[in-house]
Amino acid sequence: MLNYVLTRLLTFVPTFIGVTLISFGFIRVLPGDPIVVMAGERGLTDERYAELATQFGFDRPLYEQFWEYLTGVLQGDLGNSFVTKKPVWDEFFALFPATLELSLCAMIFAVVIGLPAGVIAAVNRGKFYDRALMSTALIGYSMPIFWWALLLIIVFSGNLQWTPVSGRIDLIYYFPDPTGFMLIDSIASGQKGAFGSAVRHLILPAIVLGTIPLAVIARQTRSAMLEVLGEDYIRTARAKGLAPGRINGVHALRNALIPVITVIGLSVGTLLAGAILTETIFSWPGIGKWMVDSIFRRDYPVVQGGLLLIAVAVMIVNLTVDMLYGVINPKIRKR
Amino acid sequence: MTDTAQTVIERPSPLREFWFYFRENRGAVIGLWIFAAFAFVALFGPWIAPHDATAQFRDATLQPPVWQEGGSWTYPLGTDPLGRDMLSRLIVGARFSFFVGIVVVSIAATGGILVGLLAGFAPKWVDTIIMRIMDVILAFPSLLLALVLVAILGPSLTNAMIAIAIVLQPHYVRLTRASVLSERQKDYVTSAKVAGAGLPRLMFITVLPNCLAPIIVQAALSFSTAILDAAALGFLGMGAQPPTPEWGTMLAEAREFILRAWWVVTFPGLAILVTVLAINLMGDGLRDALDPKLKRS
Numbered sequence: 214m215l216n217y218v219l220t221r222l223l224t225f226v227p228t229f230i231g232v233t234l235i236s237f238g239f240i241r242v243l244p245g246d247p248i249v250v251m252a253g254e255r256g257l258t259d260e261r262y263a264e265l266a267t268q269f270g271f272d273r274p275l276y277e278q279f280w281e282y283l284t285g286v287l288q289g290d291l292g293n294s295f296v297t298k299k300p301v302w303d304e305f306f307a308l309f310p311a312t313l314e315l316s317l318c319a320m321i322f323a324v325v326i327g328l329p330a331g332v333i334a335a336v337n338r339g340k341f342y343d344r345a346l347m348s349t350a351l352i353g354y355s356m357p358i359f360w361w362a363l364l365l366i367i368v369f370s371g372n373l374q375w376t377p378v379s380g381r382i383d384l385i386y387y388f389p390d391p392t393g394f395m396l397i398d399s400i401a402s403g404q405k406g407a408f409g410s411a412v413r414h415l416i417l418p419a420i421v422l423g424t425i426p427l428a429v430i431a432r433q434t435r436s437a438m439l440e441v442l443g444e445d446y447i448r449t450a451r452a453k454g455l456a457p458g459r460i461n462g463v464h465a466l467r468n469a470l471i472p473v474i475t476v477i478g479l480s481v482g483t484l485l486a487g488a489i490l491t492e493t494i495f496s497w498p499g500i501g502k503w504m505v506d507s508i509f510r511r512d513y514p515v516v517q518g519g520l521l522l523i524a525v526a527v528m529i530v531n532l533t534v535d536m537l538y539g540v541i542n543p544k545i546r547k548r
Numbered sequence: 549m550t551d552t553a554q555t556v557i558e559r560p561s562p563l564r565e566f567w568f569y570f571r572e573n574r575g576a577v578i579g580l581w582i583f584a585a586f587a588f589v590a591l592f593g594p595w596i597a598p599h600d601a602t603a604q605f606r607d608a609t610l611q612p613p614v615w616q617e618g619g620s621w622t623y624p625l626g627t628d629p630l631g632r633d634m635l636s637r638l639i640v641g642a643r644f645s646f647f648v649g650i651v652v653v654s655i656a657a658t659g660g661i662l663v664g665l666l667a668g669f670a671p672k673w674v675d676t677i678i679m680r681i682m683d684v685i686l687a688f689p690s691l692l693l694a695l696v697l698v699a700i701l702g703p704s705l706t707n708a709m710i711a712i713a714i715v716l717q718p719h720y721v722r723l724t725r726a727s728v729l730s731e732r733q734k735d736y737v738t739s740a741k742v743a744g745a746g747l748p749r750l751m752f753i754t755v756l757p758n759c760l761a762p763i764i765v766q767a768a769l770s771f772s773t774a775i776l777d778a779a780a781l782g783f784l785g786m787g788a789q790p791p792t793p794e795w796g797t798m799l800a801e802a803r804e805f806i807l808r809a810w811w812v813v814t815f816p817g818l819a820i821l822v823t824v825l826a827i828n829l830m831g832d833g834l835r836d837a838l839d840p841k842l843k844r845s
Contacts (some may be wrong), residue, residue, distance in 0.1 A: 224683075231684030242700060348575075351832075355824040357776055359783045360799060360817025363806055371807045486689035490780055504692065505784060508699045520696055524687045531687075 217539050225532055229525065230283075236521035237282045240513055291518030296510055301518035305500065310393025311381065312492070312499035316484050318396075318415055319423035324477065327427040331434025331473075336461055338439060346431065353428035358487055362421040362494045369417060376413050379496035383410045418495045422487050426480040433476045437469035444468075471541055478534025482527045569837035576833020582826035589639055590646035597636035598624075601793045605631040610809050626811040628802065634811060637793035638819050644794040645775045645823060648709055652774035653767050655713035660720020661763065665751050667721065668728025679725070682718035690715040694777060698786045705788040708781045715777075716770045723766055727759035761838040768831035772824040779820050795820050 248265050249257060257265070266272045270281060285291070291301040334346040370378045377383070381395045388402030396415065399407035441447065442465055450460045485501070492501035500523065507515035560568070570576055589596065599605075605623075609631040612619045619626060625634040667678040685693070690712075697711035731737060732755065740754045781787035782796030790801055795816040802812035 224680075227680045228683045228687060231680060232687050235684060235688075239696070239700070351575075351828060352821070352825060355772065355776075355821060355828050357779055357796075357817055357820045357824070359780060359796075360813070360820065363799070363803065363813050363817070367806055367810055367813065482686075482689045486691035489689075489691055489695065490783070493784065505695070508695060509785075516696060516699065520688065520692065523689065523692060527689065528687050 218536060221532065221535055221539075225528065228528060232524045232528070233283055233286055233521060234279070236517050236524070237279055239517045239520065286521065291521070292514040294507075294515045295512045296507075296515075301515050302522075304503070304515070305519060305522050307393075308498060308500050308503050310390075311395075311497060312485075312488055312501060314394045314396065315415065315418055315422060315491070315497060315499060316481075316488060318419040319421075319484065319487075320426060320477070320480075322419055322423035323427035323430055323480075327430030328434055328473070330431040332438055332461065332466060334431070334435045335438035335442065336457075343435075347435065350428040350431040353424050354432070356424055356428075358421055358424060359490045359494060361424060362417070362491060365417050365421060366494075376417050381411065381414050381498060382407065383414075386410060418491050418497055421494075422484065422491045425483060425487060426477070429476055429480060429483075430473060434469060434473050437472045438465055441465045441469045471538070474541065475534060475538055478530060478537070481530045485523055485527065566837050570833050573833040573836050575829045576836070579826040579829030579833065582822065583830055586642060586823050586826065587646060590643040593640045593643050597633075597639040598622075599633040599636040601632065601637045601640035602791050603632065605633070607631070610805070610812070612809070613811050625815055626809070628798075628812050629805055629809075632791075634815055637798060638795070638815055641793040641795050641798065641816070641819070642823075644705065644788060644792065645778065645820070648705070648712075648778040649771040649774050649827075651709050652713045652716065652778075653771050655710075656716040656770060657720050657763065657767055659713070660717045661724050661756070663717075664721040664724025665728060665756065667725045668732065668755075669747065669751055675725075678721070682721050685715065685718045688715075690773075691777060691780060694781060695784065695786055698781060703786045703789065705778070705782075705792070705794065708778050708787040709774075711781075712774050712777045716773065719766060719770065720763065723762050724759055727762060728755055731755050731758050765831060765835045765838060768827060768834050772827040772831070775820065775824055775827070 248262060248269060248271055263272075270278050289302045291305075293300055294304060297304065330346050330350070334343040337343045366378055369375045382399065386399070386402070386404055386407045388398060388404060388407070390398045391401070392398055395411040396408065399411045438461075442461075447460060447465055450464050455464075488499060488501035489505055490501070491497065492499045493505050496502065500519065504516065504519045504523075506512075507519065559565075570580075594601075605627060608623060608627050610629055611623055611627045611631075613626040613634075614621055614624045616626075623633045623635070625638070627633055628637070663678060667675045670678075694708070694711040694715050697714065698707050701707035701710065737750065737754055740750060745754060778787055779794070779796030779799070782794045783800045785800060788794035788797045790797055798816040799813065802809075802816070806813045
């Protein structure tokens with residue numbers, strides 16, 4: 214097991230260096246002179262230009278620049294935003310809880326509905342429920358989520374007036390946010406109605422973001438269950454006269470869960486990509502919206518740093534999933 | 549007696565065998581028909597559309613569809629805020645999505661197959677380097693990387709296609725390499741090698757045709773991903789630029805009217821959904837028909 218963990222950790226290092234290389238190269242492949250772009254000043258004199266080149270380190274060899282960038286990254290120094298002048302690192306971690314809260318809720322939504330749907334479809338293979346559930350899942354899987362978000366807004370915010378269109382909470386509430394999770398902080402604040410407001414703001418974005426993972430989980434659960442249900446030990450369990458609910462729920466599902474957990478872990482990347490669209494549409498103040506806004510504002514240090522931090526976050530999650538996979542499935546460790 | 553012994557059952561041609569299995573999946577056949585209709589509209593769009601897609605009829609702005617009060621047969625699906633005919637724009641818009649799908653899949657598949665073959669046949673260290681690079685690309689959420697690439701290259705449909713192709717390519721590399729590694733050990737490859745086949749022949753003529761099945765399935769699936777991502781980039785203002793009637797761009801333009809005119813938002817999205825759904829249905833059918841492991845024997 215230790216061997217497995219070590220080899221897996223070792224592959225993390227080159228990928229991490231590659232990711233920093235891409236994010237390092239980003240500023241240098243922008244159209245135009247990077248120094249002019251970084252300075253953001255008009256009519257640079259030659260002296261000022263040279264001064265800036267020294268300041269940004271562009272006068273030194275590339276490998277030295279990269280080394281400095283890499284050591285900076287490892288110490289949490291990603292430069293400052295052009296617009297707010299604040300460190301990119303601080304901005305990222307101030308907004309990250311919002312995205313995390315949204316993603317977690319979306320994932321819970323996806324698992325709570327997707328898992329049972331997949332099991333029901335597998336148990337009723339070929340029958341009405343199977344076909345109905347899997348058709349729905351395929352529609353969900355094919356959904357352009359930005360359009361799905363607009364439809365939900367039309368129905369639930371426009372026609373029914375149940376939910377607000379944007380933000381995380383009504384402006385009348387104000388309280389400190391020690392955890393950064395609005396659902397927890399609103400309860401902790403003790404203000405009446407704050408929690409309800411937070412939930413109403415969260416529910417549509419979470420559904421939108423959870424839709425594709427939900428469809429993927431349902432499809433994966435179904436196929437994993439079907440595979441397991443054909444195994445000999447399931448036949449033995451049936452022959453022993455165990456109740457079908459126990460066979461499906463305990464014997465089959467436990468083994469079917471292994472590939473499903475991988476799929477859940479691997480959808481973190483999808484989730485972050487989806488967060489870009491979802492947060493933009495619902496004006497959710499998280500990482501996705503921050504990145505899109507920065508791209509439009511040409512706030513390059515933010516784009517550069519955000520790209521790196523998001524990639525590292527995805528890598529850490531994938532690594533964790535791989536480790537967990539090794540814990541759950543002993544077969545994989547031997548490889 | 550000799551007569552019966554001579555009737556050897558011939559193996560059906562691969563295409564017929566494929567069609568036999570593909571036909572079993574009703575959803576896939578429906579998907580194929582919808583896709584055929586989509587391809588037809590994409591090819592002949594400007595000649596089918598009742599109006600010019602960019603013509604603005606200023607006396608008929610935001611007209612509802614024909615079945616709603618105030619609608620007329622002149623504009624069957626209504627008009628947008630600038631008085632352009634929705635139906636015509638949707639019909640002409642089909643060609644952008646179709647084009648995106650074709651171009652992205654061609655670039656990503658060609659590049660991915662070449663790199664994958666190289667990784668599968670090259671010495672271990674080359675293979676390791678290639679696969680690590682692919683890991684790096686895959687570490688970024690695809691839409692985010694495409695978005696940043698477009699931000700660097702400048703927003704346009706062409707750049708969006710390039711960005712999406714780059715982002716999708718690692719999947720082809722991985723698939724091709726995995727198939728190559730498993731095929732390479734088989735006896736027919738060894739015998740070809742012993743017979744004196746050179747490396748290019750071994751790569752492209754001996755091994756590649758036997759690796760194609762999963763790649764074809766992947767091509768169908770990434771066709772739909774490409775359409776979705778291009779529409780998403782258009783929606784974020786980083787894909788096709790107005791007044792191009794690309795479906796995602798149309799949605800972005802219509803956003804502020806969502807509560808006043810449901811049709812300007814509903815139809816472009818529905819067009820994306822139906823197209824992507826049809827392709828995914830087809831992809832499922834392709835997988836069933838091409839994957840020998842799942843074939844009912």
